[in-house]
Amino acid sequence: MPKRHGGASVDLQLQPLSSLPGVGPRVAEKLAARGLTTLQDLWLQLPRQYEDRTSLTPIRALQPGVAAQFEGRVEAVERGFRYRPVLRVAIGDDSRSTLVLRFFHFRAAQVAQFRVGARVRCYGTPKPGQLGLEIVHPSYRVLDDEDAAALGDRLDPVYPAVEGIGPVSLRRLIGLALDRLPDEDALELLPAELRQRLSLPSLREALLTVHRPPQDADVAALIAGVHPAQRRLALEELLAHHLSLRRQRIAQQAHRAPALKGLALAERLRKALPFALTGAQKRVFDEIRADLAKPSPMLRLVQGDVGSGKTVVAAMAAMIAVHAGKQAALMAPTELLAEQHLNNLRAWLEPLGVRVAWLAGKVTGKARASVLQDVASGQAQVVVGTHALMQEGVAFRDLALAIVDEQHRFGVHQRLALRDKGAGGAVGADAIVPHQLVMTATPIPRTLAMAAYADLDVSAIDELPPGRTPVQTVALSDERRPDLVQRIRNACAEGRQAYWVCTLIDDSDEVEAQAAQSTFEDLSRQLAPLRVGLVHGRMKAKDKQATMRAFKDGELDLLVATTVIEVGVDVPNASLMIIENAERLGLAQLHQLRGRVGRGQAASSCVLLYRPPLSTLARQRLETMRQTHDGFVIAEKDLELRGPGELLGTRQTGLAGFRVADLVRDADLLPQVQALGERLLAQAPDTAQRIVARWVGGAARYASA
Template identity: 85%
Template sequence: MPTRKDGATVELPSPPISALRGVGPRVAEKLAARGLLTLQDLWLQLPRQYEDRTALTPIRLLQPGVAAQVEGTVEAVERGFRYRPMLRVAISDGSHATLVLRFFHFRAAQVAQFQVGARVLCYGTPKPGQHGLEIVHPSYRLLADADAAALGDSLDPVYPTIEGIGPVSLRRLIGQALDRLPDEAALELLPRELRDGLQLPSLREALLTVHRPAQDADVAALLAGRHPAQRRLALEELLAHHLSLRRQRLAQQAHAAPALKKAALAQRLRKALPFALTGAQQRVFERIRVDLANPHPMLRLVQGDVGSGKTVVAAMTAMLAVEAGKQAALMAPTELLAEQHLTNLRGWLEPLGVRVAWLAGKVTGKARAKVLEEVASGEAQMVVGTHALMQEGVAFRDLALAIVDEQHRFGVHQRLALRDKGTGSVGNGDAIVPHQLVMTATPIPRTLAMAAYADLDVSAIDELPPGRTPVQTVALSAERRPELVERIRKACAEGRQAYWVCTLIDDSDEVIAQAAQSTFEDLSKRLPELRVGLVHGRMKAAEKQATMRAFKGGDIDLLVATTVIEVGVDVPNASLMIVENAERLGLAQLHQLRGRVGRGSAASSCVLLYQSPLSQMARQRLETMRETNDGFVIAEKDLQLRGPGELLGTRQTGLASFRVADLARDADLLPQVQRIGEQLLAQSPQLADRIVARWVGSAVRFAGA
């Protein structure tokens, strides 16, 4: 039985690749390294683009940037060296125009091939050169005198490169695999009644169209991923992932979890708070309260914009566990954020008699031993920490609720490790697991949540607490930097504080960016009357924490920082945020940084400094930031501009790297995917399993992470 790169054995759903001609052990090993083990894997290894070799284009009709195939006769050959070796071959086709073929990597045998008068058939993308159009490194072959140029009868697919296997060899192997494609009845897994109304081809027809598009195929639609054949494949791939996640959800709900029904302590906390909950906070907490009253594990994602009050909801949720005599844990990705949660939770919970423990990497020696003892005995009712919560030696007496903040910053294994700290058994031997609440301040578009979190219930805190003033956002050219220095001087003179965020730590010759270190030195000189601090990722944790505490305590007026301050820093007195080289950051990151100001009642501003010229995408990002403060609107725009990968982080293994589907492009398929998925699970669970096996395979999906 074959093995993947990680050594895991794999059950093959179709014949192995080794059944093909030309696939020996070495080739099979190289293909396996890319996850290609079976003929089915090759069917689903789809082209990334197409080359049209079905026609010849006269040289005089070539267009810069438009790939074409030409036939010509060699008129001149020049081999030279100007910075590096170079071969230039001029060809013409009798249309009173000349094309130059340019090579930088070549062998002596190639030079010998290009004799004046030789006929050449070549394909490539022309671009303007010193002497008219030229193609750099075209694919080509020389024609014998009697040969006519053999034109293709379909578009040529171009596949993603695989190390050690040439494009011609890969195309030949995929062609062999396609020749063994089963007939429609054997290949099709979607029942006809579910396919009716979709107006999409069968799976067999879709695969053949995508791999071997006809000469008259809509190339623009294929390259855009909008061809009906690609839509058919995307539908089934999205369906497979949806079914996989729903299966995980059902498997998780089969476990037992402690039913947490008493809410008196949560209500005491609510009444003791110095502020009123928003309608959105109340709505989300009530939903959670209903979940936790059930004897099955809650799996809920709470997303809310920066400052929407997710921590308060988490604290009230934890009180449901504490009142039942059990424990709750809150894990955050950085010590800075975890420490901030600790301060808030101790302030809210200790007056109620709740013991809040702190467990992070810097808690060592006797202090650590004492905390571990309190956690193991149950004396510590609420435990706050970082990755340290998941380490060996950390044992909870009775963990009933695992809360993960900024969940996309953790790996799937890490979140499972925290959940497993609370896994035990009931009298009949069944596993009992804690409830899970995951939170994110990076709003996720509804379409993305439908696909990425089908194993979770999703709630949104879509309302900011009253008294928050919207942050005014402006974009300025870096040339106006001196104006900003004066603006900082004025704001700090009025008792406010400011951030200046840089995207690099050290100066770089390759990227035009002001580094944090040099910016700190420059601003310290220009603003000698101000107390300027510096924070970046390479500082020791203790040094970083001390600087942040000084800033929060008002002992630093201006904080120069890298994007380490993106998440979780709460300094209500800070009213001015300057982001240097804002064009280099994504929308979600810009929005998180902007969320560091506007946390008090004072009018706040965010200035996005950019280097000209701006790319089209950078311009759109900055315009979006100026137009809205709504994190959900920004998330939708971010999905359009960047796709799903960075929004999801490591939420699901492989989810952001679909073979065919694109969550932004194919969002309109998701309602159909949900409908078909629920019907299959109810009526044809075995078919559902086969669809998951085809697209997701034996990859571990980390249920409930």
């Protein structure tokens, strides 16, 4: 292939897929629906796994859970219709072992193929069945006795499905696209010295190895995702995401922000508090104070466990803004959480003469008009609310600090919308924008923070206030439910309150979980005359708020709820948390739910109620919950067990869907990614732009970044 340089290479990479034989308008439309529009998109449509059809395994040597290829003859065929049509085919081989193939979807022609004595070659993953090993819906070929049927000479890639395009057709199209790969020099964007230092191949070699593994390829490494070719691709993909976030940060820093330096009001608040700040709170406040004093916008994430005191630190930051004659806003994802902040801030700030305003969806009519006027005139110095703060018609006189709580519940565009309230609608480098402080009670593992929050400075409040007694955590089989009902009765007799958390709203035949509705009815009957309330996600917001408020005010003894209470109400009198079907929840969610109790002086307990038998993963989760209360330790374990997808919210959807990178497996690459990213942004911004475009797509996704 002739050498291609500069523009020629870029043009080739961005050639439309309609340039490939067999890609007409209808096929192109189906590919485009999956985001596949150029040759480069197909090069980067990487296999999700491999099938090893290079050898045959005797049936006797097959292992449950390990995919393999084998050959044998049909010994028996049975069609059944007990619950639904099923076809069972017994296959035996020279090792005198038998395996059953099971099909639920089949045609009459398939049944006819499986005549007794027919020779069949199959590929699939065996699992234990009623009569030994079986494979459900294997891929197979019926062979003639004379058919030599050569074995494959390399691993077969298996690609993510594209609706309307069969796997064979997709593999053919990707092969055609690979035939047009430019030469090494035209394709490569990473420095040669870095690749040599890390012993990584060129991009061209890596793509060909991953799509077309040679015969001598390390099969185990490829299947585990740790082959040098995959590491090469993971490095560039991580770099692309890092660069896109860093460019977002640079664009933000190009704006100006008010330099806020006066500490007198913050100091008055600190001295008036009925408790002393922890060392971690002081450290994080010092970091925020230094940021606020600069004329460029602060972009800081404060993470810390439930109860670590993030709100106090945010209130002190707000006092720096108010001291300068400006405004601060605090936005929370739910009315209940926002109202909790409102109550705290009013208790702390109003004695200092600071006016705290409330703006949420339920504030309507004249009351809303009055609040909007106070916000616009600047009389409202601190404004607390939900996403209502971002609506049209809300205009601040001089917003200098935007605080967002539980930031993973908001998308990046929502956060930017609040920022733009401070810019007064102005855009461009001349706009003066507020400082941004975002908070989360979901501790984030260091590796995940490095990758997911490269546009933010990260602070951790990793110390709980003194006097907080750890919640005693036990795991019990659901056979012990009657004991728990009595335990609730005893706790409530002592004037305490309890939570009972369910994972579903309605009963389901398919999922074995007690539904909140039926649990509420059962417990109301068993615990009469105790007062039992119910909260779930399908209730109207005002009904949900009313029930939560009744629980907070002590008008209910037991609250039966779905996981909607994971982030929310603070009830110091609640000392018992029961989590039903705890094996179904992730560690981060279990930890958040446990954080609802242990907020008062009384010793508190959390019971993880599970339905045996437990999977290995569920057992590890429950054991981790019993062993530690440290949210950062739990977050690291959660990342190890589940990966990043569920630990990140709407803002980082791209990170959860990496094509090849894995933040746990490839964590050791992140320091290299950070160093190279800074170098490229400083010395080769055009190259940085091309890397982002290759992996992340057009700038639109991170626009206003």
